[in-house]
Amino acid sequence: MKAFTFFSVAFAAGFAMAAVTSDATFGVLKVDSDAAETVICVPWEAAGGGNVAVVDLVKTTDLTKGSDEAGTGGDVLLLYRPSESKYYGWALNNAGTWVGVAIVTGKGTSTAGTTQTLARGDALIIRRSNTSPSIYLYGQYNATAATAPTLTAGAWHLIAPPSTSGADLSLNSMTWNNVDGNDYIYLQSTSTGNRIKITRNKNGDKPNSMWVYRNWNGTETTDLASVKAGQGFWYVSTGATTPTVSF
């Protein structure tokens, strides 16, 4: 059997050879977690893109598992939804799985978390049963800017800059607008690891738009007005104006 078949001869333009590389880059961020309660950021997306499930953001062997399937005595995750004015909670059970639990919080008992997801720029709280020096957050990297948090006048807010640099971040490097002079921030000190209060400066040696730490004798410093890498903070709006922040 024979067949006549015509084929083309390849005359093509030059082409620079290159290896094939995965579209996605994954990242790991180490976050200090030696405090009993730490606000952590959401710097990554889920594998394949999109919001990451709460139960997938924090997975590391350094966490403390609970003693039973319900996660009794294990580390806890808390997600605060200001639009609902409530917390969702998860505990790490004896199998190393985050399970939904009702946990006492400053706003009453939390609702057991289920499949809630986190967008880059969201914030999460982790409560440690036995603190270890650090935890790891990992997921898929996205180069586009995360959505800035929406703040409400006269309310508490959980804010966590989704930086992937691994470096501490100065509050004064962020862009703040409509901040009331009496607004304040609670964060974990980059120096001592203790919870400290950050306020707007009062002393005239700085512009009236700086975040500062004021010590017992009224000395103000901007050095401690920084967020530890991977962490977040509580922002308390006290006035009638609606503040905004971008990173």
Place this chain on the structure above:
Amino acid sequence: MKLTKFCAFSTAILAASLAFADAANVCITFHTKGPDCYADGTPAVEKEWYALVWLAPGAEFGGVTTQLEAVSADNEVMLVAPLATGGENSCCPLVMWQIDSAKAKEEGSYTVVMLDTRGSDGKAAASTSDGKPKVVYASASTEASVAATKKGSSVAVATSSETTGATVTKSTGSVGAEKPQITAFEIVGGNAVIEVSGMVPGLTYKVMSGSELGKLKTSEFEVSKSSGQVIVPADEAKFFSIKGE
């Protein structure tokens, strides 16, 4: 140009085809004995692509790009077609190619090259509208070659060596080439456990890592083709991706 493909060796058919040869054309007939195999030792899949490449006197085959341009300046890709028979003794069947004598080479040689165009589904690449494979990952000379000649209607027959295994000489990435996908990522005990899909047989995949985006370096950690998984230390690196080459 006319090309005639035979499904079996047949002197009679060859003679009949010669009757159609134009006196101004040169006929080049080539085939491989087989089995022609990829670098992983598996026989060429059905309809894998072969190329007939001209080599300048003294030159060696230097590989081809995905656009089927010869890598070496002293090579020239003359013909490409999806010819492999498939099966245990996969080979390039007997092919007769008539070429205008004005375009035929008068020195050097023609060599039969097997391409590796397998996708993640294990099949050879489909053809573009202009008759080229959509993607080429690797290429290798089958050692079947014949001296080039401009002599009129004479026939040059390329015979193969005893075994024409193809060994990867060049790998390429290109538009249309499948990219590896990271499908799962986890930190366990200070190590990153990465799962990868979308790997093609002709490439080797390794982890790229580093502390700064845009400055990732290729590590020696290779993704297992069988499990699709690789484990790398995560202590120093912060960013990870997968590179196939």
